[in-house]
Amino acid sequence: MLSQVYYIIRSRLDGNYLTANFSQSSSGTKSSYLLMFREDFEALSYLNTHASDLSDRFAVESVPGTQITGLMKRWGFAGVGIVQDPLLPQVEFLSSVS
Numbered sequence: 001m002l003s004q005v006y007y008i009i010r011s012r013l014d015g016n017y018l019t020a021n022f023s024q025s026s027s028g029t030k031s032s033y034l035l036m037f038r039e040d041f042e043a044l045s046y047l048n049t050h051a052s053d054l055s056d057r058f059a060v061e062s063v064p065g066t067q068i069t070g071l072m073k074r075w076g077f078a079g080v081g082i083v084q085d086p087l088l089p090q091v092e093f094l095s096s097v098s
Contacts, residue, residue, distance in 0.1 A: 006036040007043045031078035046086035
């Protein structure tokens with residue numbers, strides 16, 4: 001995972017990353033997972049399929065696997081969601097270990 005380049009989607013308006021958010025019903029806390037794609041065209045396909053009217057408000061950025069841990073710590077993400085199929089979507093969630 002560290003030697004691979006991933007693609008993430010970022011808002012052009014406020015700079016936030018596209019995330020999946022989960023709420024723990026028992027504790028009321030919210031966990032955010034950074035959505036990552038293996039190819040840039042998969043990220044664009046995801047946007048065009050699920051937010052075609054808003055796709056001009058987002059940009060696709062590349063991030064090396066070595067920078068993902070720092071990005072997660074800086075933004076407080078609970079983990080990452082690697083999108084396996086951008087059309088369905090099918091996502092594999094991985095939690096970070098503190």
